[in-house]
Amino acid sequence: MEGVRVVDFTWVRAGPWAARWLATLGAEVIKVEWPENMDMLRLNRFTVPPGVTPGPNSTGQFADTNAGKLGLSVNVRHPKGLAAIKSLIAVSDVVIENFSSRIMSRWGLGYDELRKLRPDVIYVSMAGFGQTGRQHYFGTMGPAAQALSGLTHLSGLPGKPPAGWGWSYLDDTGGMYGAMCALTALRHRNKTGQGQHVDLSQMITGITLTGSAFLDKTVNGRESRREGYPPGNRTVWPGAPVVNNYRGPIAAPHNAFRTLGGGYNDWCVIACLSDEEWTDLAGLMGESGWASDSKFATLDGRLRHQDEMDQGIEQWTITLGKYELADRCQAAGVRAMPVQSSEDRVENDPQLRHRGMFTKVKHPMLGDWKFQGAPFRLDGAKVAVKGPPPMIGEHTTKIMGDLLGFSRDELLQGYEDGVFWPETTPRFDYVQQAIDEEAKR
Amino acid sequence: MTAAGPGDDHGSDLAGPLAGLRVLELTGEHAQFCGKLMADLGADVIKIEPPGGQETREVGPFLDDEPGPERSLYFWHYNTSKRGVTLDITKPEGQEVFRKLAATAGLVLESFPAGYLPSLGLGYESLSASNPGLIMCSVTPFGQDGPWRDYRTSDLLHLAAGGQMASSGYDAEDVPDAPPIAPGGGNAWHIASHYAYIAIMGALYHLDFTGEGQYIDVSVHEACCLTTEGAIAIYLSTGEVVRRHTGRHASPDMSPGIQHATKDGGYINTTRSGSNLTPARVKVLAEWMDSHGLAQDLLDEKYQDPAVVEESGQHFADVLKNFFANMPLMEAYEGGQELNFPWGAVRTMSEIVGDPHLEDRDFFVPVEHPELGREFTYPGPAAIYNASPWRISRRAPLIGEHNDEVLGGELGLTKGELEALKKSGAI
Numbered sequence: 001m002e003g004v005r006v007v008d009f010t011w012v013r014a015g016p017w018a019a020r021w022l023a024t025l026g027a028e029v030i031k032v033e034w035p036e037n038m039d040m041l042r043l044n045r046f047t048v049p050p051g052v053t054p055g056p057n058s059t060g061q062f063a064d065t066n067a068g069k070l071g072l073s074v075n076v077r078h079p080k081g082l083a084a085i086k087s088l089i090a091v092s093d094v095v096i097e098n099f100s101s102r103i104m105s106r107w108g109l110g111y112d113e114l115r116k117l118r119p120d121v122i123y124v125s126m127a128g129f130g131q132t133g134r135q136h137y138f139g140t141m142g143p144a145a146q147a148l149s150g151l152t153h154l155s156g157l158p159g160k161p162p163a164g165w166g167w168s169y170l171d172d173t174g175g176m177y178g179a180m181c182a183l184t185a186l187r188h189r190n191k192t193g194q195g196q197h198v199d200l201s202q203m204i205t206g207i208t209l210t211g212s213a214f215l216d217k218t219v220n221g222r223e224s225r226r227e228g229y230p231p232g233n234r235t236v237w238p239g240a241p242v243v244n245n246y247r248g249p250i251a252a253p254h255n256a257f258r259t260l261g262g263g264y265n266d267w268c269v270i271a272c273l274s275d276e277e278w279t280d281l282a283g284l285m286g287e288s289g290w291a292s293d294s295k296f297a298t299l300d301g302r303l304r305h306q307d308e309m310d311q312g313i314e315q316w317t318i319t320l321g322k323y324e325l326a327d328r329c330q331a332a333g334v335r336a337m338p339v340q341s342s343e344d345r346v347e348n349d350p351q352l353r354h355r356g357m358f359t360k361v362k363h364p365m366l367g368d369w370k371f372q373g374a375p376f377r378l379d380g381a382k383v384a385v386k387g388p389p390p391m392i393g394e395h396t397t398k399i400m401g402d403l404l405g406f407s408r409d410e411l412l413q414g415y416e417d418g419v420f421w422p423e424t425t426p427r428f429d430y431v432q433q434a435i436d437e438e439a440k441r
Numbered sequence: 442m443t444a445a446g447p448g449d450d451h452g453s454d455l456a457g458p459l460a461g462l463r464v465l466e467l468t469g470e471h472a473q474f475c476g477k478l479m480a481d482l483g484a485d486v487i488k489i490e491p492p493g494g495q496e497t498r499e500v501g502p503f504l505d506d507e508p509g510p511e512r513s514l515y516f517w518h519y520n521t522s523k524r525g526v527t528l529d530i531t532k533p534e535g536q537e538v539f540r541k542l543a544a545t546a547g548l549v550l551e552s553f554p555a556g557y558l559p560s561l562g563l564g565y566e567s568l569s570a571s572n573p574g575l576i577m578c579s580v581t582p583f584g585q586d587g588p589w590r591d592y593r594t595s596d597l598l599h600l601a602a603g604g605q606m607a608s609s610g611y612d613a614e615d616v617p618d619a620p621p622i623a624p625g626g627g628n629a630w631h632i633a634s635h636y637a638y639i640a641i642m643g644a645l646y647h648l649d650f651t652g653e654g655q656y657i658d659v660s661v662h663e664a665c666c667l668t669t670e671g672a673i674a675i676y677l678s679t680g681e682v683v684r685r686h687t688g689r690h691a692s693p694d695m696s697p698g699i700q701h702a703t704k705d706g707g708y709i710n711t712t713r714s715g716s717n718l719t720p721a722r723v724k725v726l727a728e729w730m731d732s733h734g735l736a737q738d739l740l741d742e743k744y745q746d747p748a749v750v751e752e753s754g755q756h757f758a759d760v761l762k763n764f765f766a767n768m769p770l771m772e773a774y775e776g777g778q779e780l781n782f783p784w785g786a787v788r789t790m791s792e793i794v795g796d797p798h799l800e801d802r803d804f805f806v807p808v809e810h811p812e813l814g815r816e817f818t819y820p821g822p823a824a825i826y827n828a829s830p831w832r833i834s835r836r837a838p839l840i841g842e843h844n845d846e847v848l849g850g851e852l853g854l855t856k857g858e859l860e861a862l863k864k865s866g867a868i
Contacts, residue, residue, distance in 0.1 A: 001646055013670060025643040046692065047671065047678040060678035061671045111827075128783070132825065133801035138778045142670075143689060143699070144785030147710040152688065152787045155609060155624035161700060162708060162787055163622045166608030166683070166691035167670035176635035181824050183642030184482060188458035188829045190649040196828035203785075204804065205823040207793060211626040215514040216502045217790035218818040224789035233597060233606075233623045244502030246625045248470055248515075248596050256606065256620040264684065267621055269601040330592045337598040339621050341607045342676035342683065345666050349602075354587040357663055370677055375633075375663030376640040377584070379655045 001026040004186065005092040008032060008069060011039040013142070013171035014202055015098030015126050016065045018178025022094070023068035024374055024385055030399060031069045032085065033392055035425045041065055042392065049366060057391040058365045067361070067371050071390025072399050073421055076107055080419045085109070087404050090117045094182050098126035101136040111197040120195035122185040126178050130201035140203050142168020149206025150213060153224055154246065157232045173209065174202040211246045233269065238306045249273055252302035255310050256339060257317040259325055267339040268322045270313065270329065278302065281334045285316045323348070346370070359384040364391060396420050397434045408441045457483020458829035464548045465489055466523065469497040470627065471552035471661065472580035473519045475634035480522035481822070481831050487542070487847055488520060492527045492866055494840040510840060517837045521808070521819065525838025526847050527868050535867040536561060541852055543568045548641060549577045555585045565656040575654040576644045580637050584660035594661070599629035603665025608672055610685035621685060632668050633661040697758035707770030708787040711761060718757065720745040725780055735764045794818070808836050844868055
């Protein structure tokens, strides 16, 4: 994506994650911020490592979510700041934001304005409900969007409250869609010379991700609020009718089982998608035992005796560590994997280690920091982040001066006037240094 | 909007953003969603199934609950706007046809076990020799190498290994001894499909400027591992492993509950009622609650002190819990949103289908199934492209529906050649 310039107005997770992938693919992504209205992830107190001075440049979650971008601080509510941003947009390919609907228009940066600055601009807006439709002004965070889209209801045990998704799945995925929209529109522009506005809705993204639940309603009229649904980790809850399944093939066993140690994440999952796989699992557990009973020989039988079967399996799994168990099952052709915590994925997962999922990059506050790479290789080569995230306003003078041709005096005056840094916010050392260097030019 | 039928370009005359891109799709559950995303955006996606049809046609739910390869709603959902041909690529004559097709394609999307296509002489090197702009994207459980490469998986297994389950589940007071929970919907495959799509678009961008294709090796496992938001960053920053909470973010601490039951048996998700509140917002909330006689002490002056607000997260959660217990779901959700609280009702398709906001965005798409003489409503796009619209151009293909059109008409095989392929069982 070299040669593509992205003006990134996004904040929190979904939007920054979108632009992060554009940066990882090689685009020049300029994150536009204002210290008085800081990206909340810069304030995320859960991810400041011990011993690191807290502050907007010190959070691990912001770091990974914004890796490889440049940092511009500018006050778009100041006429001079707005003018500066407009001159940046005029030389950029993509503008991306995830504010509430129509905020950009209020700033004078709606699509019609952007198009005047750059006729073939690609504008990706990522509002919760989109920019159009009667409830466009409704706001969402990840969990609310998940609830509204039907995703939350898909997760849990029958007869209990929804368990939902234990993170903002639609921020991660919303970010994916933001990047997908920008890339798709770039492809279209390459072919036609034409830019466009792509009006993405985070909430609506989730609806299609419920799989066939939508068609089961519109075609078969089936309600999702029904006995035995959602079926926990199973494909069918014991006793519930075998009428459908949103997970893929109906299978049994299909569950999570405790493993040796009994710790919080000492679990593995096992799924047998055929009678042969069940026979192989029964063999592993000991031919002579309960599992060789013919009542378990067919899928119907295993579904009918699911509780008994699952209890029997757990008596075996509890005797083995989760990695050893998965290895033994896989060696016998049985589908099993450990439930992996964050710690497991960083420290214990041999596959991620082999593929080089994490790359250490020097970060000014966090030191050598592990950044997550791409889940794909291009022509066999690993794709890692292009660099650390920007400190807030780190590259303002470079972008304004080198890229946009602002003179030394214009820049210094901008800092005096509160255009490039708030008058009342103390300047970080690197901000002051950049100003001092500029003054010496 | 009029119904989409086979080959019918309903609605606008504008082409989709991926018009002109031909994709050969040889994938079932792993990446057929990636193919759908491209097909609905205008790519010419040709789904290549083994004679008799792909195994995903056996996955329910089924039309009127009667199983059958042309009745799987699962298959329908993931294969809109594609054309379908059958081809046995294990047979030499099938391989020959596949090579010819690949010479006309911009992208081959496949999810066979690592090394399978090269073993048939159909690997990237072979196919790109005469088509240097070809992009090939393999989506496999663990990628093309590594100790787990040949491990067999499923959606559930990926959600376990990828970390989704370690973050999803229940507080002990809601469900004691609950297992980690794998959310439904088949999302391991969706997650992988999104990343595959991004990699493919990056490769197309490169192609547009260099004329060079490339080989993309996507790992479902790595894609899932990237999709647990802050869990990894929290561990890297503090060494702490998140714990599962009912209906909200897993976190190292015990946060106040944000998902509350409503009077009519529903649930509402309130997105951290405490930590995002300011005194002014507490007042707005309290006045609304007071109009229902349910504000308790929230109108008290002490909540106009930000420090008190900051400390009162659990108390606000308790007051809200009682408020919602006395409010119907939709009134609570829409009332909150009108006051700028970004809350969400836990909806099912019963509330989603027919939602007027979605209707305003033309989300409900009628799709014709001419062989059944029926029309069904499909989910529409997440994003509206104002210059190159998303559309469902046809329902999922029947088995071998486009054999004659693609292999005969477009590839130029004669009637005799097609007949011979049929006889040998290659199509």
